[in-house]
Amino acid sequence: MKVSDLSPRALWQNFARLNAVPRASKKEKQVIDFMWSFGEGLGLETFQDAAGNVVIKKPATAGMENRQTVVLQSHLDMVHQKNGDTDFDFETQGIDMYVDGDWVKARGTTLGADNGIGVATIMALLEATDIEHPALEALFTIDEETGMTGAKQLDPVHITGKILLNLDTEEDDELTIGCAGGIDTNTSYKYNEVALTGAHVAFEVKLKGLTGGHSGMDIHKGRGNANKLMNRLLYAARKSVDIKINRVDGGSLRNAIPRESTAVVVVPEEQKLLFQAFFGIYTTVLKEENQTVEPGLQFLLSECPLPETVMEDADFVKIVNAIYAMPNGVYRMSPDIEGLVEASSNLARVIIKDGHFVSQSLQRSSVESTKEDVAQAVGAGFENIGCEVALSGDYPGWKPNPDSAILRLMAALYTDRFGKAPKVEACHAGLECGILGGHLPGMDMISFGPTIRGAHSPDERVQVSSVEKFWSYLLEVLKAIPEKQ
Structure with missing residues (x-):
């Protein structure tokens, strides 16, 4: 089976498209242009700031216009690493992916599921015509892996939402509310x-x-x-x-x-x-x-x-x-x-x-x-x-807020849907939320994602069943976003 044939198909097809584009940290021009063209091609408002971050806005679907705007955020760059005996040119070649049972892997290189699955998820939502959602502001940052330059230099002028969903963590039963600085x-x-x-x-x-x-x-x-x-x-x-x-x-x-x-x-x-x-x-x-x-x-x-x-x-x-x-x-x-x-x-x-x-x-x-x-x-x-x-x-790190409104909403939805409470964690990885919060005061933020193993190494892999779980859960969250206050 090809990766693009997996379910949810729209997400995996976009992941395959994204992984055909070289996107090393600090060498992101091709993927920035790719994302710009993607937004423009959908006829959506598309912006790029001086740092290279891309924002794509999509109006709410019918009946959801009074709901709060949601910012969906992922980073465009990926860690480029290969085994010493692997012949591969990251600057010219797309990632060579394959399906191995319940996992998607790459041959001898990093896969780019970190954070490509998050990017592909947002792309699938932006192009969908049959999914209920409030107004969306898709924020694609650059250079997360080698200094978080995009987040640091973000021009927040195009971001109006007060709920931010960061799709960049790696356990599908966790909701992350804090992270380390570096x-x-x-x-x-x-x-x-x-x-x-x-x-x-x-x-x-x-x-x-x-x-x-x-x-x-x-x-x-x-x-x-x-x-x-x-x-x-x-x-x-x-x-x-x-x-x-x-x-x-x-x-x-x-x-x-x-x-x-x-x-x-x-x-x-x-x-x-x-x-x-x-x-x-x-x-x-x-x-x-x-x-x-x-x-x-x-x-x-x-x-x-x-x-x-x-x-x-x-x-x-x-x-x-x-x-x-x-x-x-x-x-x-x-x-x-x-x-x-x-x-x-x-x-x-x-x-x-x-x-x-x-x-x-x-x-x-x-x-x-x-x-x-x-x-x-x-x-x-x-x-x-x-x-x-x-x-x-x-x-900087991201200080946990255990009283977060989006945390309460998402924890309740997770428990109802999967029959057990999610783990609410702070993680030792560096997430962009701490920096973004400085540019976007008052933003209620949470991070979650599917199960990824071996990130930043050629053993990187993402679990197919977990991606399907993550996708269905995200759709439930978007439908449950409360009305504007």
């Missing part, structure tokens, strides 16, 4: 390179097969971080052999738990067998340690051409020690909301090459003071070795 910590350091003297042999070390995932929603699951594991291997190797680093390239995107890392290392020729023996023993320890959570973890070792230079030993010690000491994963659990991660850090990117070391990490917290604390903890360790540390992409 900040990026970026470091850089110029290290000394030295020429090799004497007989040496070079090896390429590859770490692959980790699960990866969303650095907010999945950070508490104990998944391996490729950058931390590779660094641990290098740190331990130095205690056994006279190892030197030529280069390291680990991770991919700032908001994804890194799945792969590659290093080129050099050892004296007389220590070749000793290093190979160490590698076999130590990587076995790491695989056994992570077997339950990371059964696919692989370490590969192969000889490669000898480089001309390596990192000076003193810088090797500084950098590897700093990475080892860096906080990663859950930093603090919330004392107020059971089971909620309050603060975390994810070492997303490590590059050592040609005399330059850079790292990128993302800190998240639902409390501004602990967001600052974890970012400072990360930065301080790197500052101690002389790194330049720059903070960027700061965005």
